[in-house]
Amino acid sequence: METELEKVVSWALELGLATGHADTLDDLLGELKPQIKQMQDELYGASEYKPGDLPPEGYQAWHDWAVVQRKAGIEQAKCVKCGKWRTPQELNGSVCKDQMCGEKSTG
Numbered sequence: 001m002e003t004e005l006e007k008v009v010s011w012a013l014e015l016g017l018a019t020g021h022a023d024t025l026d027d028l029l030g031e032l033k034p035q036i037k038q039m040q041d042e043l044y045g046a047s048e049y050k051p052g053d054l055p056p057e058g059y060q061a062w063h064d065w066a067v068v069q070r071k072a073g074i075e076q077a078k079c080v081k082c083g084k085w086r087t088p089q090e091l092n093g094s095v096c097k098d099q100m101c102g103e104k105s106t107g
């Protein structure tokens with residue numbers, strides 16, 4: 001009969017995590033947490049942005065944000081009004097939440 005601890009250890013090993021010398025489930029989870037955090041940082045480039053965040057101002061910031069959204073598998077949809085591709089968090093139904101939606105860019 002597999003214990004809870006053994007179950008989590010084999011789960012962690014399957015994911016390639018180090019399980020250390022944890023004697024209890026709490027110890028083990030404490031060891032796994034920073035490893036999973038590090039994997040997230042690698043995946044998302046230690047970005048301050050998280051999937052589902054609204055886009056920031058500024059080109060570089062926006063780019064960092066967009067990478068996080070894409071890696072998280074967030075699919076963009078086309079705004080029916082302005083035709084720009086938007087993430088779900090930027091849309092209200094099928095139209096941008098942005099008040100500038102529909103206005104031509106002057107840049």
Ligand SMILES: [Zn+2]
Nearest residue numbers: 079082096101
């Ligand atoms: Zn729009």
